[in-house]
Amino acid sequence: MxxxxxxxxxxxxxxxxxxxxxxxxxxxxxxxxxxxxxxxxxxxxxxxxxxxxxxxxxxxxxxxxxxxxxxxxxxxxxxxxxxxxxxxxxxxxxxxxxxxxxxxxxxxxxxxxxxxxxxxxxxxxxxxxxxxxxxxxxxxxxxxxxxxxxxxxxxxxxxxxxxxxxxxxxxxxxxxxxxxxxxxxxxxxxxxxxxxxxxxxxxxxxxxxxxxxxxxxxxxxxxxxxxxxxxxxxxxxxxVMNDYINRVWTKYASSTLTVTPFADQPGTKYFGRVSGNVMNFTNSSGAVVTSFQKPDSDSVFGCYKLLDAPNDLVRGPISRTLCAGYNRSTLLTNPNQPDSGSGSFYQDAVTNHxxxxxxxxxxxxxxxxxxxxxxxxxxxxxxxxxxxxxxxxxxxxx
The missing domain is CATH 2.60.110.10 (Thaumatin)
Structure with a gap:
């Protein structure tokens, strides 16, 4: 547990x-x-x-x-x-x-x-x-x-x-x-x-x-x-979350997901793109800093397994942001995460009800x-x- x-x-x-x-x-x-x-x-x-x-x-x-x-x-x-x-x-x-x-x-x-x-x-x-x-x-x-x-x-x-x-x-x-x-x-x-x-x-x-x-x-x-x-x-x-996960994977195969994980460090940004079964995140210099395999529903709900979030300063913060975006179903409506306003949360038919x-x-x-x-x-x-x-x-x- x-x-x-x-x-x-x-x-x-x-x-x-x-x-x-x-x-x-x-x-x-x-x-x-x-x-x-x-x-x-x-x-x-x-x-x-x-x-x-x-x-x-x-x-x-x-x-x-x-x-x-x-x-x-x-x-x-x-x-x-x-x-x-x-x-x-x-x-x-x-x-x-x-x-x-x-x-x-x-x-x-x-x-x-x-x-x-x-x-x-x-x-x-x-x-x-x-x-x-x-x-x-x-x-x-x-x-x-x-x-x-x-x-x-x-x-x-x-x-x-x-x-x-x-x-x-x-x-x-x-x-x-x-x-x-x-x-x-x-x-x-x-x-x-x-x-x-x-x-x-x-x-x-x-x-x-x-x-x-x-x-x-x-x-x-x-x-x-x-x-x-x-x-x-x-x-x-x-x-139960597969349809949403699949749509996220399709979207970011041809566009970029920008993650700004620290509220007090707006200049720290990571950029995600999907290639095959992997979403790679690069830093501002273009270097790949971490990668995520396509998650399943359990990984999304638990923020673990394929969305593991170690207590570090790169993968963990990115993963936590992704986890929030998946559970709140904001990754398709906002390519800049985390989404700041709760009014846009849980609006997709596929979400963490x-x-x-x-x-x-x-x-x-x-x-x-x-x-x-x-x-x-x-x-x-x-x-x-x-x-x-x-x-x-x-x-x-x-």
Whole structure:
């Protein structure tokens, strides 16, 4: 699975591509004042009576150890795992009841905050570390549990926390951060009725998209799989994006695709042309800097395989831009990428309808509908260099 979303970690390690953000630089004295833990306020507005369980897991940035944090923010390293995997320690924290708020502490992790309704999640340990839930696997022990997660990085430079739909759209929630000035920045809230509207829209979308929806035997909607996971699970045709990919390949066999991957470096441009089964990119001197084979639908949805995006300064930034263009279906309408305005996104009949429908239902229009939805700053992410409090709000299922 995509696990921790690729570009959240990259955000604090390298330049954020196409977002207008730049690399996190040397830590100033003020930034170094970020404490070892900060408050995380959990508010339950879900309207559900189920017991909520919360898990704070990740990598402790001061040591590189993997583990979990208790409600006080104290770090606990995972014990050694086995093969077959062995049960992990119970890392659950009892969450707030409906209508209530609970504050815990979050440590300097690069990790996730999971929350589940009604049942505890099952985590196991292998010799390689923690096995996290695989939503696309029907035999996963968490397959019939209603749950979701947010991703965050808290380090000496501040807090980055996002809502994500890269793997699935499920239990609705929003995230936020309070600044030193007392301002609260939030993202991830759906429009009123947005949860139901998303599933109704996906269910009515022709072409197999309704197959992404997973329900429990009692009728509870659990989630919609992201399209890449849907292909893996056999729920969505593996050829679903082929027509668009083929048209892109035809267009740029006789014209040039210009990629300007860094918002703060408008002079850095790469030029793509298709020759046979390969799209070659040259720099301003005419030298080929990287090449891509014709991608398949899964490569497009996952921004990997034939659209692999290493954390470098050439291939990765180009690939992320291509990935965004394919998912948003803007490569045919604009030969200069990334496309800056969301009004032109998802207009082709062949597009990432899953991501399109998520963005349509977001109160601020922002989401992580695919791994590099941050290209052009369309992501559901909040950040602050001196965070006072982090927030996760469990929203209504309406």
């Amino acid at each position: 995509l696990a921790l979303r690729k570009s959240l970690v990259a955000l604090v390690a390298a330049a954020a591509v196409g977002t207008g953000l730049t690399a996190v630089g040397p830590v100033s004295h003020a930034e170094a004042a970020v404490p070892t833990t900060i408050p995380l306020e959990l508010k339950n507005n879900s309207g559900r009576g189920d017991q909520v369980y919360v898990y704070v897991i990740g990598t402790l940035l001061s040591t590189g150890q993997q583990g979990w944090a208790d409600a006080n923010g104290t770090f606990h390293a995972w014990p050694a795992g086995g093969n077959p995997p062995t049960p992990a320690p119970d890392a659950s924290i009892a969450g707030p009841a409906n209508g209530q708020t609970k504050t815990i502490r979050m440590p300097k992790f690069s990790g996730r905050v999971y929350f589940s309704y009604g049942q505890k999640l099952v985590f196991k340990l292998t010799t390689g570390g923690l096995v996290q839930p695989a939503v696309q696997n029907p035999s996963d022990p968490n397959a019939n549990i209603l749950f979701n997660w947010t991703e965050y990085t808290l380090n000496d430079a501040g807090l980055w926390i996002n809502s994500t739909q890269v793997d699935m759209f499920s239990a609705p929630y929003a995230v936020g951060v309070k600044t030193a000035a007392g301002t609260v920045k939030t993202t991830g809230h759906l429009k009123p009725g947005g949860y139901t509207a998303f599933f109704n829209s996906l269910r009515s979308q022709s072409g197999g998209w309704a197959g992404l929806i997973r329900t429990r035997s009692d009728g509870t909607i659990l989630r919609a799989l992201a399209p890449g996971h849907g292909i893996e699970a056999g729920a969505l045709p593996s050829t 899953y991501s399109k429908k998520i963005h349509e239902q977001m109160a601020d229009g922002k989401a992580y509908g695919f791994a590099f939805d941050d290209v052009g700053a369309h992501e559901s992410l909040v950040n602050d260099g001196n965070p006072q409090t982090a927030y996760i709000t469990l929203d209504p299922f309406s």
